[in-house]
Amino acid sequence: MRAIGLMSGTSLDGIDAALVDINGSGLTTTAHLIDFVTVPLDDALKEQIKLACDPKQSTVPLICQLNVRLGHAFLGACRTLCEKAAVPVASIDFVASHGQTIWHAPATDPLNNSTLQIGEPSIIAYGLKTTVVADFRVMDMAAGGQGAPLVPFTEYILYQSQQKHRLLQNIGGIGNVTILPKAGELQDVWAFDTGPGNMIIDQLMLDLFKQPYDFSGQTAAKGKIIPKLQQALRNHPFLTLSPPKSTGREVFGKAFTQRLLAEYATEKAEDLIATATDFTAFSIADSYLKFILPAIGSSDIEVILSGGGAHNHTLLRMIAAYLPDGVTLQTQDDLGGSSDAKEAVAFAILGHETLQGHSNNAPTATGADRGVILGKIIPNPWSHTAYQI
Amino acid sequence: MRAIGLMSGTSLDGIDAALVDINGSGLTTTAHLIDFVTVPLDDALKEQIKLACDPKQSTVPLICQLNVRLGHAFLGACRTLCEKAAVPVASIDFVASHGQTIWHAPATDPLNNSTLQIGEPSIIAYGLKTTVVADFRVMDMAAGGQGAPLVPFTEYILYQSQQKHRLLQNIGGIGNVTILPKAGELQDVWAFDTGPGNMIIDQLMLDLFKQPYDFSGQTAAKGKIIPKLQQALRNHPFLTLSPPKSTGREVFGKAFTQRLLAEYATEKAEDLIATATDFTAFSIADSYLKFILPAIGSSDIEVILSGGGAHNHTLLRMIAAYLPDGVTLQTQDDLGGSSDAKEAVAFAILGHETLQGHSNNAPTATGADRGVILGKIIPNPWSHTAYQI
Numbered sequence: 001m002r003a004i005g006l007m008s009g010t011s012l013d014g015i016d017a018a019l020v021d022i023n024g025s026g027l028t029t030t031a032h033l034i035d036f037v038t039v040p041l042d043d044a045l046k047e048q049i050k051l052a053c054d055p056k057q058s059t060v061p062l063i064c065q066l067n068v069r070l071g072h073a074f075l076g077a078c079r080t081l082c083e084k085a086a087v088p089v090a091s092i093d094f095v096a097s098h099g100q101t102i103w104h105a106p107a108t109d110p111l112n113n114s115t116l117q118i119g120e121p122s123i124i125a126y127g128l129k130t131t132v133v134a135d136f137r138v139m140d141m142a143a144g145g146q147g148a149p150l151v152p153f154t155e156y157i158l159y160q161s162q163q164k165h166r167l168l169q170n171i172g173g174i175g176n177v178t179i180l181p182k183a184g185e186l187q188d189v190w191a192f193d194t195g196p197g198n199m200i201i202d203q204l205m206l207d208l209f210k211q212p213y214d215f216s217g218q219t220a221a222k223g224k225i226i227p228k229l230q231q232a233l234r235n236h237p238f239l240t241l242s243p244p245k246s247t248g249r250e251v252f253g254k255a256f257t258q259r260l261l262a263e264y265a266t267e268k269a270e271d272l273i274a275t276a277t278d279f280t281a282f283s284i285a286d287s288y289l290k291f292i293l294p295a296i297g298s299s300d301i302e303v304i305l306s307g308g309g310a311h312n313h314t315l316l317r318m319i320a321a322y323l324p325d326g327v328t329l330q331t332q333d334d335l336g337g338s339s340d341a342k343e344a345v346a347f348a349i350l351g352h353e354t355l356q357g358h359s360n361n362a363p364t365a366t367g368a369d370r371g372v373i374l375g376k377i378i379p380n381p382w383s384h385t386a387y388q389i
Numbered sequence: 390m391r392a393i394g395l396m397s398g399t400s401l402d403g404i405d406a407a408l409v410d411i412n413g414s415g416l417t418t419t420a421h422l423i424d425f426v427t428v429p430l431d432d433a434l435k436e437q438i439k440l441a442c443d444p445k446q447s448t449v450p451l452i453c454q455l456n457v458r459l460g461h462a463f464l465g466a467c468r469t470l471c472e473k474a475a476v477p478v479a480s481i482d483f484v485a486s487h488g489q490t491i492w493h494a495p496a497t498d499p500l501n502n503s504t505l506q507i508g509e510p511s512i513i514a515y516g517l518k519t520t521v522v523a524d525f526r527v528m529d530m531a532a533g534g535q536g537a538p539l540v541p542f543t544e545y546i547l548y549q550s551q552q553k554h555r556l557l558q559n560i561g562g563i564g565n566v567t568i569l570p571k572a573g574e575l576q577d578v579w580a581f582d583t584g585p586g587n588m589i590i591d592q593l594m595l596d597l598f599k600q601p602y603d604f605s606g607q608t609a610a611k612g613k614i615i616p617k618l619q620q621a622l623r624n625h626p627f628l629t630l631s632p633p634k635s636t637g638r639e640v641f642g643k644a645f646t647q648r649l650l651a652e653y654a655t656e657k658a659e660d661l662i663a664t665a666t667d668f669t670a671f672s673i674a675d676s677y678l679k680f681i682l683p684a685i686g687s688s689d690i691e692v693i694l695s696g697g698g699a700h701n702h703t704l705l706r707m708i709a710a711y712l713p714d715g716v717t718l719q720t721q722d723d724l725g726g727s728s729d730a731k732e733a734v735a736f737a738i739l740g741h742e743t744l745q746g747h748s749n750n751a752p753t754a755t756g757a758d759r760g761v762i763l764g765k766i767i768p769n770p771w772s773h774t775a776y777q778i
Contacts, residue, residue, distance in 0.1 A: 059448070060444060389774060
């Protein structure tokens, strides 16, 4: 089946649209990425989204209208993708759209456990004359979950192996890992944040070199480890916390980097980047050694790296050096996947499972009471497709 | 198929829930109303809805949370209905939910043509372990329509006749009529507002008798027509406008009644009620004589009355007196239907058509470019139902 997966993140980088051929279903699913595009959001739309996300400035007419405007933007991204890939719009069997999150407030009280994604899927369905699956997070929350993360399910579907334990390590701003034990079931999947990803490195590159990130890890490669800083970073309390655990900008963000720069002002810039890179590598490897290997053993382990950090060769070299021989490292790009398209592809697969009538959350990852079928199906309004209940 | 139809109107009177057995589909649809309940909204929820509808006070966290709280309220209404009707929840094949409109802004520009109904249907689906169809208006608007009125489609489905022209006259605050020509197709259906329904009568009853409405038309029956006022009312420009036309509180609301009371301050209260009732009756009959009968002829016409005004016997008598012999009058209650349950039943039927894969808007009523399948299908999250595209 040919699908388009759509994702628009809270960073407002643009609309990710992935054209994917999907075969099989459940554990036999294979997904072939045909093409991928990130369509930037125009400034007016970006401004409206920021207002809609603001508890003080958001209003009901704004949210109502933005739902429609984003629907048209998503439709436009699908058309752009088809044009780029030179495939006819009519060949798209369905679109799966995450939407734009404008509020996400998980809570243990069911009456308060809420999330809001907008970008009217009816507009996509009408414009492309196709079926759309959308609004995935609310059903997981109806089942008592946090509505996130949803990606561990598709990671399980795509990467579960009978021969190997697989660790899917994403290195975005924050590092997070999904553990797929060898020959495991969905309920054996677990996931947690390993610590900083590129967050500290990127902030230091900006402050010290006016660059957004350390291209390919070249700056870190030129520096030397600062032993005192290395030791101080390894004493960070997050590393000793047992999973499940999560972290973010409030722990390893700008304030953290500013304190670090103030204390180590006399050190060479390259050495600071090298030591920060070492810390990210160490925090990842240390998580494996402390929490994962004791649970699954230390052989037949394959780590698959994705996210921006997977392009940092110095970081990858450091991670490899910290890990025992039984652990092999690969990047998602090595495997023929695309780090950038990963989330959009994931939603295409989630939508495909919804259409198959398969439950497609990972309750051990979201905290839901049970597996449920996520999403709403918008029938192709130009067709006469019946739904047998 | 056994369905629950849910409607919660902007008047915030409560959640209407209708238990309906539906057989056939399309023009062969028959709907048998098993039970009906209106569950009042609690005060806190009512207050939150009012805030969410207010362009100045609404905020994204409020709307996000209210979506969840209303979802639970709708789920509760379904459970209350099943209990009242003594049917097991497990016997419900699907729920069709209109939701609570918090903003509706039809516009000719597609980027601005928007509406927002909330009350998370995933919560109903999870709680009842059933399929839900929801969010009907957005697809009609994606197709260029105004998202309203949606009821003419179900009126066509239920009342279209090969033997008779049928006029479905609703008498709420405003009067509106749907015309189903004998042996007509969906595209032959038309609808328009006839003028005031109970709006003037109710406001006068409140001002003159401190009562919310004229029970059974008893006050009007005691009064006499005031010829000067009768003539003045009949000169109202709305009566000469050609359909399609619509009116509302801004024309026949409180300000209109206040001007009337000021000018006719010396008249007897009963006489004012009688004359206002005569005006409603005349505006309905006059619409038929001016606009409908010239189009469909003056025989084999059956008028079916619904809404609060259908309980006003003086009004019904007056309407009958103004119409020629070829026109017969009945109330929806005479036919075994229920005026109060009408909209909730309509959404159950719309949801049923969605599940059958039938387009279920009436483009001649909403202005949509074409027929489309309205609504989003939320799969029963406890089942394994596949959707074949």
